[in-house]
Amino acid sequence: MKQYRTLPGTIFDISNYLFLSLFALAAVIPFIYVFAGSFASDAELTKRTFFLIPEKFTTAAYRYIFSTDTIMRSIGVSVYVTTVGTLINLFFTVTMAYALSKRHLAGRNFVLNLVVFSMLFGGGMIPTYLVVRELQLLDTYWALMLPGAISAFNLIIVKNFFQELPAELEDAAKIDGCSELGLLRRIVLPLSMPVLATFTLFYAVGHWNNYYSALLYINEPSKWPLQVILRQIVMLSQMAAGDLNAMDPNFEQPPDQSIKMAVIVVGTLPILLVYPFLQKHFAKGVLLGSVKG
Secondary structure: OOOOHHHHHHHHHHHHHHHHHHHHHHHHHHHHHHHHHHHOOOHHHHHOOOOOOOOOOOHHHHHOOOOOOOOHHHHHHHHHHHHHHHHHHHHHHHHHHHOOOOOOOOOOHHHHHHHHHHHHHHOOHHHHHHHHHHOOOOOOOOOHHOOOOOOHHHHHHHHHHHHHOOOHHHHHHHOOOHHHHHHHHHHHHHHHHHHHHHHHHHHHHHHHHHHHHHHOOOOOOOOOOOEEEEEEEHHHHHOOOOHHHHHHHHOOOOOOOHHHHHHHHHHHHHHHHHHHHHHHHHHHOOOOOOOOO
């Protein structure tokens, strides 16, 4: 059936497109500026307050921050913590959500109330630190992954999604002799890929951007993730990753602003490149389980 658009409707659509386009530009332009500034020279950063394309490209800032293995080591730490931490998050979230999705489970409501209580009230920084210290997790990567192994909000969303799966699938699988573990692995998980992809992205971004836990629990600089090094550069204006003695004697130290922009780019791009692979599941998975059936 052909639809006839009115003049007010057309004006409204055009206004929406313009507004969303301006909003998208406002979100993207700051990152483009940071990316361009990381390749700019000292004179250009001083002369031009804002630009999207530098007049002269230079990689001095990147050569400076990669002159030693400090940045590369911190990137390796961040990748390890993000990968292992996300797997731990998904394992505990999925297994606990699957168990709580069973309405016949004894004590289910009591455990759910505890989950909601933990979402509203936290133990606080000092009690959490004492627990980590008593478990002898200080100066270990486990201190960055185990304290937040389960997100109460994500757990409830995944539980609701599991409850919405047709009960006939479970009945048919059990008739064929499938165990609870086999049911989870062969039926529930394949059907849950959109919601799992969504929370994989949430957990991974949280681990990648987390620096406060490392400041609290990690005292050894060699175990600092990339975000802590970034904080040292941006907040303290001290760059310990570059070794000028190992460079060309005629090498001029790049401006602090250029170094900060380069490290921001290095810290943002890896996790940004993950999003396109999960984007097709994100829009669908972010709403799944949010409505109780």
